[in-house]
Amino acid sequence: MALNYIWVAFxxxxxVIAFIKWAFFGDQEIFKLMVDGIFSSANNGFDISLKLVGxxxxxxxxxxxxxxxxAINFLARIVSPFFSRLFPEIPKNHPAVGHMMMNFSANxxxxxxxATPFGIKSMESLQELNPEKDKASNSQLMFLILHASGLxxxxxxxxxxRAAQKAANPTDVFVPCLIVTFSATLASxxxxxxxxxxxxxxxxxxxxxxxxxxxxxxxxxxLTTLDKASLEVFSTSLSSILIILLxxxxxxxxxxxxxxxxxxxxxxAKGGFEIAIRIVPYLIAxxxxxxxxxxxxxxxxxxxxxxxxFSFFGVNTDFVPSxxxxxxxxxxxSGARGMMIDAMxxxxxxxxxxxxxxxxxxxxxxxxxxxxxYFGAVSIKNTRYAIPVMLLADTVGIVTAIVVGYLFFH
Numbered sequence: 001m002a003l004n005y006i007w008v009a010f011x012x013x014x015x016v017i018a019f020i021k022w023a024f025f026g027d028q029e030i031f032k033l034m035v036d037g038i039f040s041s042a043n044n045g046f047d048i049s050l051k052l053v054g055x056x057x058x059x060x061x062x063x064x065x066x067x068x069x070x071a072i073n074f075l076a077r078i079v080s081p082f083f084s085r086l087f088p089e090i091p092k093n094h095p096a097v098g099h100m101m102m103n104f105s106a107n108x109x110x111x112x113x114x115a116t117p118f119g120i121k122s123m124e125s126l127q128e129l130n131p132e133k134d135k136a137s138n139s140q141l142m143f144l145i146l147h148a149s150g151l152x153x154x155x156x157x158x159x160x161x162r163a164a165q166k167a168a169n170p171t172d173v174f175v176p177c178l179i180v181t182f183s184a185t186l187a188s189x190x191x192x193x194x195x196x197x198x199x200x201x202x203x204x205x206x207x208x209x210x211x212x213x214x215x216x217x218x219x220x221x222x223l224t225t226l227d228k229a230s231l232e233v234f235s236t237s238l239s240s241i242l243i244i245l246l247x248x249x250x251x252x253x254x255x256x257x258x259x260x261x262x263x264x265x266x267x268x269a270k271g272g273f274e275i276a277i278r279i280v281p282y283l284i285a286x287x288x289x290x291x292x293x294x295x296x297x298x299x300x301x302x303x304x305x306x307x308x309x310f311s312f313f314g315v316n317t318d319f320v321p322s323x324x325x326x327x328x329x330x331x332x333x334s335g336a337r338g339m340m341i342d343a344m345x346x347x348x349x350x351x352x353x354x355x356x357x358x359x360x361x362x363x364x365x366x367x368x369x370x371x372x373x374y375f376g377a378v379s380i381k382n383t384r385y386a387i388p389v390m391l392l393a394d395t396v397g398i399v400t401a402i403v404v405g406y407l408f409f410h
Contacts (some may be wrong), residue, residue: 062251068258085198132382151182177358220407234397306323319406321347324342330391
């Protein structure tokens with residue numbers, strides 16, 4: 001529903017601005033520019049969707065091997081001691097624990113198709129423990145806020161789109177995305193724990209949070225010691241090595257579990273084709289709306305306003321053209337994807353704006369979509385503090401993404 005309002009609003013705003021330009025400023029070319037933008041955006045959306053097939057099929061094929069080899073269950077066993085401390089109201093060995101672990105593990109591997117049904121099943125299991133059926137419980141809030149933070153090991157769709165846009169190295173945003181999504185997840189966990197009075201100084205929680213935070217901090221510190229050329233080489237090499245190691249781990253796991261890896265790969269790869277084809281109408285719809293908005297000059301006005309504000313405070317404004325992606329992400333994942341593609345089309349996939357837009361898209365989930373789907377699945381009307389906390393975590397993600405983007409690519 002949110003995307004519907006956004007989509008219509010884009011057209012209405014564009015038409016109003018265009019009419020003002022034509023009627024009061026004598027801009028005779030504005031409507032021609034808008035029509036050209038509509039057809040260009042529609043063709044661009046179709047081309048990009050088709051180019052997604054190869055990369056999506058490749059990653060989802062390997063992901064299916066990992067899934068059949070037990071990667072999700074393995075991750076669930078590892079993180080179970082940590083997450084059990086965050087959900088004190090859930091009885092030990094309750095089915096909800098397993099469902100949540102499967103959801104988080106699927107998210108880590110970028111298996112969105114698997115994560116959604118696991119997530120809905122988690123909400124249903126938690127609803128069984130909920131004494132007030134129309135009001136979100138603490139456990140449901142903790143689960144959904146952590147889920148919305150979008151902790152992902154590999155941002156598959158973002159890498160696929162960068163490959164379709166002919167980026168020199170589509171995976172160069174892998175490490176930045178990992179840093180940003182961890183920061184957003186940590187912020188989500190801290191904010192929710194404070195609201196629920198959960199003690200984060202428990203030994204198990206401190207060990208997990210401290211270890212991961214130290215690793216991320218160490219990585220960032222090391223990167224600050226490198227010059228720009230060395231930083232780019234290190235980032236590219238580390239991203240590529242980690243992805244190769246992960247794919248190799250799936251193959252080794254499949255071999256040990258005697259999985260028919262060729263059939264598993266083909267099964268998963270079919271999903272890549274289906275996803276790419278399924279998003280064609282959605283991508284065309286949002287890109288056409290963005291194209292109309294850009295052709296009318298609205299984006300230029302918005303960017304000018306942000307540029308003026310940040311310039312007034314003496315802040316470097318090179319990141320401003322990528323902000324539409326960040327601001328759209330909480331409202332609509334499809335809309336943010338369209339904004340990212342638009343930024344890469346205009347500025348180039350390997351530009352600072354193109355890469356920063358990719359980082360925005362590759363981290364955190366769509367807040368209002370998540371709230372609508374997951375709470376709607378169990379008919380919860382009172383979502384309590386879910387949206388404010390999610391938006392605060394989104395803000396942390398945006399700020400961190402800008403800092404990391406400057407560190408890696410500026």
